[in-house]
Amino acid sequence: MLELARSLAERAAAGRPLAVATVVGVDGSAPRAVGATMFVDADGAVVGSISGGCVEGAVVEACHAVLEGADPAVVRYGISDEAAMGVGLMCGGDLDVYIERLPAQDRPVLEAARDGAEVSVGTVVDGPRELIGTRVAELTDDRLRDSGAEGVTASRIRAEHEERARGGRSVTWRVQCGPLQLTVFTDVALVAPRLLIFGAVDFSAALADAGRLLGYHVTVCDARAVFATPERFPGAHEVVRAWPHVYLAGTAVDERTVVCVLTHDLKFDVPLLALALDLPVAYVGAMGSRRTHERRIRALREDGVAESSLRRLHSPIGLDIGASTPAETAVSILAEVIAARSAASGRSLTETDGPIHRAGESALVAG
Template identity: 50%
Template sequence: MLTGRRGSPVCTVPRPRAAWRPVTCARPGRPGSSGSPGGCARPARTSAGSGCGRTCGLWRFLDRWGRRGTARGAVVVLLSDGWERGDPELLAEGMRRLHRLAHRVIWANPLKARPGYAPLAAGMAAALPSVDAFVEGHSLAALERLARGWCAEAARWRGCPWKERMVRDVLPVLGRWYAAGAPFGLATVVEVSRSAPRDPGAAMAVGPDDEVVGSVSGGCVEGAVFELAREVVAGGEARLETFGYSDEDAFAVGLTCGGELTLLVRPVTPELDPAFGDVAASVAAAEPVTVATVTGGPARRGATLAVWPDRVAGGLGTPGLDVAVTADARGELALGATGLRHYGPQGQRREDAVQVFLQSFAPPPRMLVFGAIDYAASVARIGAFLGYRVTVCDARPVFATPRRFPADVEVVVAWPHRYLADTDTDERTVICVLTHDPKFDVPLLTEALRRPAAYIGAMGSRRTHEDRAGRLKEAGFTERELARLRSPVGLDLGARTPEEVAVSVAAEIVALRWGGSGAPLTTTRGAVHPPRPSAGSAR
């Protein structure tokens, strides 16, 4: 529900496909009531209130709902024609505070479309830089476009139907088209900026009889991409296209979120991409593989190289480029990462003539951090930076609270050893034990040392480690089994602060993964990048 100058309803917008719920923030004369925040983006509205216009309504919303987190991560929509009442400076400060809390702030102006109103609208935009978008709000059609914009925003939230439509999800259909020899156009998101609604790797394909699978933007640009895919199939040449936000019409062919998507749209046939069938089969069998695709430069756009841990297929045009990309692709595969890389025509690493998109079909490795102490937040943050899917677990609910950790970190309240016993780990999993309390440490390490993991580290002094090792020996562990335990955790960097300790831990994890010595490079000889470790070592 959106409201007008004095909070009276002006329009009810049909709920979009994404699962958001409106949150009523304030009404004149009484506090607002809330719906349960959930699903995807949570649109919220503010009303004029009585006596002081948008400023009072905004601050009532911030005071009541900002503290409780209703605004955090929300898409907040204000419907108003200006700020003729109240203090503009106070309004600007409220907007800045709201922008820090919310995922996105949109101001829908009923007068924006009127002749002669453009200068005032431009002045509002200049005076309130914390507002992400000023859009039209003068008609049902404008509000319906706004609702479609919410759908695109919602696609970024966990649980939305569009979120997981990556290449992996549409491969079963693409594999059938490929096996039948039917050409199809494949559009893949290769680069995003700002708050684009999809992540790199999102895909949409147009196949026989104009059948469409997948999504690249949650509805914003699919119509244009459909035509592009048909054109590349007819012409046989790949194309690179960028779609961005339009200030003139936020909901035209472009992104309502204010970001940009760069798409590689290429034709796929057995002649153009001989390895596609093998890639589809590997993904279906959960076999890790990275696909490298040229997106720009002197190499042929759309050329692909499929890289497995033990083999390659295809080629990008020159042997040197294939060698360099193969090495980087295997590095990305170890992390389950996806992104753009730049090379020279012969694979030179300090040049950017050739752009190559690396897409890894492997889930990100997990980092399990036990003990929600102050060090845990720093370790979790650097773990996410390194590409891990991070979970923090602690049995004490007073410490295991989401607000103490980065937004992309999962926080679990459970006894650590019980949580680990119910959690799958593999040879890429990192386990960091930061509790340094025997009643937590020993049962947890007993479980950890009996399962696959790339790294098991435990915080504590040398005296704590000796006591812990003694208890583990009493539990039946041998010296060889205890050699897997990195304790005290981290490399010797002289670290003191939680952030420095996190760097020390991360350095040890990276060194163990790639076989590094941890010594300063100025004291070593030979290749700066060590050779890949064998299959049995940490990755």
């Protein structure tokens, strides 16, 4: 649900009835991960995707049924179904899709997610019929006891949900309640990760555009005021005129922050990289030829940067895909960022075997 917070918030504010379908489990290979969302309104408009096209038609039908009064429920689609040919999920995996009518009380959290806040929603998606669709925040001990789900408290379920949410990923999990088991989906919307681009050059403009498309909050920074202008970087959320290392020292970063240094000028690069490589960020990359890279490494060593820190530096920046233009170079850089974030090889999938999607994206986690 939170994946489409902006569109859902707009339609919820208009009072439109909405049915929301969310992937809450993936078993085997599937096009999209847990948390993927689509929704259907009463006029038949469809927004989003839960399978890249494979089962959307069947899910739309189920959404219309919910809008017409059907109970919320998890529906499984996949190769194991007799109807697999009909729904078209031929990639060999199974999707568990939770379908519900959007509750009116979700509007504030959708608006918060739309505005960039870090929020989470926990929903009971399987268990006693009277609890399905209940938000974790609304669970009470009396409701659990009345439904036959005993031996666990609402506060424990809320605490478990909050712990899952702190993990930063949408996930489905189970909790044993006496003779019954509840399945809970924790939907998470994080604050956008930061992409810090240093150097107001053409490559930076292309990288800002591509980074924004991938969901980053993009900042371009350069000390040269004549180049660091918002008009030159429409894809950036902010353009900062400051010495790069001074700006980096005073701005907030975290373990998801990406730092890309595109200046290839030692007077900017050395103090900036010396600082960046000592910060707990996800990725540090620097543009330049191999000769520039060698001079930069020598200068960083002379500046006292440890070998262990130098090993974190991605330089020359990007994957070897034959990129030449600024737009192609942006693809090369962000491909390396994604590979580094996922601890993936960066090799062609034709040269690898096993599941395409990693185990961390799959279905149910025991409570």
